[in-house]
Amino acid sequence: MTAVLLVKLVHLLTAIWFISGLLGRWIALRQAGRASEVRVAFELSELAGRFERLMVIPGSLLVLVLGLITAWVAGLPVLGFLQGASTNWLLASLVIYLSTFLLVPFLFLPRGARFGEALKSALARGEFTPELHVAFADPLVFAGHVYELLVVFTVLALMVLKPF
Numbered sequence: 788m789t790a791v792l793l794v795k796l797v798h799l800l801t802a803i804w805f806i807s808g809l810l811g812r813w814i815a816l817r818q819a820g821r822a823s824e825v826r827v828a829f830e831l832s833e834l835a836g837r838f839e840r841l842m843v844i845p846g847s848l849l850v851l852v853l854g855l856i857t858a859w860v861a862g863l864p865v866l867g868f869l870q871g872a873s874t875n876w877l878l879a880s881l882v883i884y885l886s887t888f889l890l891v892p893f894l895f896l897p898r899g900a901r902f903g904e905a906l907k908s909a910l911a912r913g914e915f916t917p918e919l920h921v922a923f924a925d926p927l928v929f930a931g932h933v934y935e936l937l938v939v940f941t942v943l944a945l946m947v948l949k950p951f
Contacts, residue, residue, distance in 0.1 A: 808842025
């Protein structure tokens with residue numbers, strides 16, 4: 788097995804791990820929002836947090852680093868036309884993928900803090916509160932998660948199809 792194939796394989800396996808974390812987090816949060824008991828919602832939210840900490844955060848960074856290493860080992864032009872290359876799918880993938888990192892400080896952290904406060908308050912009362920229902924149904928957080936998945940699948944399509 789060549790170095791290029793080995794790095795590609797590790798990159799692919801890391802991408803699978805990352806996508807599994809995204810989907811696991813999504814499913815756990817959706818079930819938490821549908822739970823009838825606040826304690827069950829809390830436990831499912833904790834599960835979503837574990838997916839986030841163990842798979843999504845490290846996976847998102849490792850996929851990026853391993854993708855760059857894979858391109859370097861394979862001699863592919865990451866910066867496309869900026870390097871004088873005729874292929875630009877790697878540059879497009881990089882820009883699109885990096886755009887998801889903006890979601891963290893501008894959407895997920897502030898909304899996550901509000902969610903945490905609503906969950907803490909609901910747990911203290913022992914029941915779902917209107918604030919917790921609103922936090923679970925936050926359309927911006929939902930849109931952010933949809934955007935993450937769309938970006939991942941767009942980058943996968945660019946990697947496989949190499950359209951430009």
